[in-house]
Amino acid sequence: MDWQQIANGSWIWICGAVLAAIALYQCxxxxxxxxxxxxxYGLEKREVMGMLRGAAITSVGPILVELFxxxxxxxxxxxxxxxxxxxxxxxxxxxxxxxATNAAAGAGQELGGDNFDLIGFANVIFVMNISCIGWMLxxxxxTRYLGRARQKIAGGDDRWxxxxxxxxxxxxxxxxxxTNLVKGGGALVAVVAGAILxxxxxxxxxxxxxxxxxxxxxxxxxxxxxxIGKLSAGWGG
Amino acid sequence: MRTGKKLQAIxxxxxxxxxxxxxxxxxxxxxxxxxxANLLPPAWLYLQxxxxxxxxxxxxxxxxxxxxxxxxxIIEPIIYYPxxxxxxxxxxxxxxxxxxxxxxxxxxxxAVAGVEEGTREGELxxxxxxxxxxxxxxxAVLIGALATGWFVQFFSPWLQDAFKSYLLPATWxxxxxxxxxxxxxxxxxxxxxxxTVILLKWPPYIAIPITVFGTILVGRVIxxxxxxxxxxxxxxxxxxx
Numbered sequence: 001m002d003w004q005q006i007a008n009g010s011w012i013w014i015c016g017a018v019l020a021a022i023a024l025y026q027c028x029x030x031x032x033x034x035x036x037x038x039x040x041y042g043l044e045k046r047e048v049m050g051m052l053r054g055a056a057i058t059s060v061g062p063i064l065v066e067l068f069x070x071x072x073x074x075x076x077x078x079x080x081x082x083x084x085x086x087x088x089x090x091x092x093x094x095x096x097x098x099x100a101t102n103a104a105a106g107a108g109q110e111l112g113g114d115n116f117d118l119i120g121f122a123n124v125i126f127v128m129n130i131s132c133i134g135w136m137l138x139x140x141x142x143t144r145y146l147g148r149a150r151q152k153i154a155g156g157d158d159r160w161x162x163x164x165x166x167x168x169x170x171x172x173x174x175x176x177x178x179t180n181l182v183k184g185g186g187a188l189v190a191v192v193a194g195a196i197l198x199x200x201x202x203x204x205x206x207x208x209x210x211x212x213x214x215x216x217x218x219x220x221x222x223x224x225x226x227x228i229g230k231l232s233a234g235w236g237g
Numbered sequence: 238m239r240t241g242k243k244l245q246a247i248x249x250x251x252x253x254x255x256x257x258x259x260x261x262x263x264x265x266x267x268x269x270x271x272x273x274a275n276l277l278p279p280a281w282l283y284l285q286x287x288x289x290x291x292x293x294x295x296x297x298x299x300x301x302x303x304x305x306x307x308x309x310x311i312i313e314p315i316i317y318y319p320x321x322x323x324x325x326x327x328x329x330x331x332x333x334x335x336x337x338x339x340x341x342x343x344x345x346x347x348a349v350a351g352v353e354e355g356t357r358e359g360e361l362x363x364x365x366x367x368x369x370x371x372x373x374x375x376x377a378v379l380i381g382a383l384a385t386g387w388f389v390q391f392f393s394p395w396l397q398d399a400f401k402s403y404l405l406p407a408t409w410x411x412x413x414x415x416x417x418x419x420x421x422x423x424x425x426x427x428x429x430x431x432x433t434v435i436l437l438k439w440p441p442y443i444a445i446p447i448t449v450f451g452t453i454l455v456g457r458v459i460x461x462x463x464x465x466x467x468x469x470x471x472x473x474x475x476x477x478x
Contacts, residue, residue, distance in 0.1 A: 001286065008386075011281050019274045020375050023332045026267040030324040031368035033256055034361040041245045041358075047350065048365070054349040055342040055366035059373045062338040066374070067381035071389075072408060075400040079386025084278060086378045088271075088371070090333040094412055097405065099302045105441045106298025107290060112401050123290035123298045125282055129275040131302035134310035136275070139330030140268025144261055146318040146326065160460060161312055166420040167427070167456035168308045171449035173413040174427030178435050180406035187406045194407035195414030202418055218411055225407025230399035 003121035007078035016084030023088035068219040069093045076100065076112050077124065085128060090135040094218075096128055101176060103127035190229025197221035244350070247357045256361065257323060264327030271331050297442045304446045308453070320344075322360035325367050332371045342370040422463070426455040 035048060066086065070093050073082040077100065085096045097111075104111040106127065109120035177195070180187040198221035205213035283289045290298070317335055318326055321343065329339045346366025352358040392400070417424035430451045434444035 006282070006286055006288070011285060012278065015274070015278045015281060018277060019271060020379075022267050022270045022274055023328075023371055024375060026263060026331060027328050027368035027371040029263050030260060030328060031365050033259055034324070034364040034368075037247065037252070037256055038244070038358075038361050038365075041247050043244050043350070051346040051349050051362060051365055052369050054345040055369045056373060058342045058345040058366075059338060059370040062334065062341070063374050063377045066334065066338075067377060067385070070378070070381055071385050072400075072404050074382065074385045075389060075397075075404065079382040079389075082385070083379055083382040086333075086382070087375050088332045089275070090330055092334060094408065095306075097408060098305060101405065102301035102305065102441075102445070103298040106296070106301055107294035112405060118288055119290055119294065122279070122282060122288045123294045126279040126290055126295055127298040127302045129278050131299060131306050133272050133275055134303075134306060135313070135330045136268045136271050138310050138314045139327050140265050140272070142314065143264060143318070143323055143326045146314055160457075161316055163420065163423070163456055163460050164308065164453055165312050165316070166416055167423050167453045168305070168449055169416045170413065170420060170424055170427035171430070171452035172305045172445065173409050173416065174424070174452070175431040175435075175441075175445050175448045177406070177409040177413045178428060178431035180409060182432070182435055186403055190403040190406040191410035191413075194410030195417070198411040198414035199418050202415060218415060221411035221414065222404065222408045225410055226399055226403040229403035229407060230395075233403075 001118065003116070003118045004078065006118070007121060008080055010080075012078070012080035012084050016080070016087045019084065019089060020087040065216055065219055066093065068216075069222065072097060072222065073100075077121075081125075090132050091128075098172060098176065099128050099131055100124045186229040186233030189232040190225045192225075193228040194221050194225025197224045244352065244358055247361070249357070252357050260324045260327065264323070268327060268331060297440075300442045301445050304449050308449075320363075321367070322363060324360065324364040328364075328367050328371060332374070334374065338370050338374060339367045342366040420456070422459055423452060423456045426459075427452040430455075 035043075038048070039045075070082050070086055073085065073093050073096055076097065082093075085091065086093060089096075091099065101111045103124040103126070104113075104116060104120045107120040107123040109116045111120075111124070177191045180191045182188075198217055201217035201220055202214055205211055205217065279289070313335070314326060314330060317329065317340070320340055321329055321335075325339065325343060329335045332339070343363030343366045346362050347353070347359050350358075350362045352362055389397075413424070413427075427448065430448045431444075434447050437444075439447075
């Protein structure tokens, strides 16, 4: 059976719905507990509505950006998998793409490549779902100890935690970017164009005083880099 | 619409009994259920279609994935906890999109209500803001996945090839470019290490850990050197990365 047929089956939509139901139950329970206490201590109903309106307006931009970037996951795998991983799973679209690429590489294949088959797909499903469990375990079992853990690991130097995260991200994305750099041609151009465009849009947002542009910078750079890469490879290439 | 003056200070005992305790209970149970829900897709794929990846592919794939993810399992909850609080941490690490959506929504709700982050009132109000953003994003992603899947079939062969061949390279480049801006002095080390192991044709399960941990090590050396520190942690704070 072709992996794309399986990837579009109803089973994956149901799996996504189960995860979404758990997330909705959790956040609704927490919100009701919070509102109950806030109302008792003097917060009025119209003020609760004001908070909700502010949070809703703030959500719109990031949600649109997420949907824009999610096209990559839909095209690389399937709409059902994009729903299962992005409806209520911890990883962003970019995280899921890197984990899918890692999983395909583990099976000796290339995500989106001609050699990607059912075994590669099964490995992507396994690795994407299992590798994110660490975040849930960390939250589920260690949240109550996080205040103390933060002090121990940072040793009073919070800035180092940020540098460590930046270095880990540069390492993994540097690796996968480099695998395309050495291919040359359109792939090399797409990597370089994506990097330059992302940096450009980020700097531009600062220069023209439009911080909201930063939310769109990554998506614009991804698609801009893709088109430039394809055009450099030739119209028919 | 600022309510900070009207909202009374919440009694710590009431807060612990009526918010913190049930939050930890519900948080642990729901995170446990989410772990089980993540086991469902590979299990279903095997039970319905009889497909399961070979052990070697799983070992290599998980090795690569965890090389990337493990530092973030530890670092992210610690970094975000002071802003998110208990309930926000449980919600954010189940539903994702922390930096781009959950944190801004919590901050806006707190600003509208006129309370400060890190306080009990701030955590309650941030919880409401994050919860709403989760409802909105889940339904938006459902509609978006259905709509995008429908649209993709109308893409021309040229556009389909552009997506298939060049979107991922552009994505890796874009994210690298973005993070290079945040840590310009660490980016060359990542590229040099990555290109070296690739040109040596080492397999990814060796090459990726070397690149990631090598970049972290070089980052630590540069960080300590540029701030005149020893390699061990100290308590001096610095304004830049």
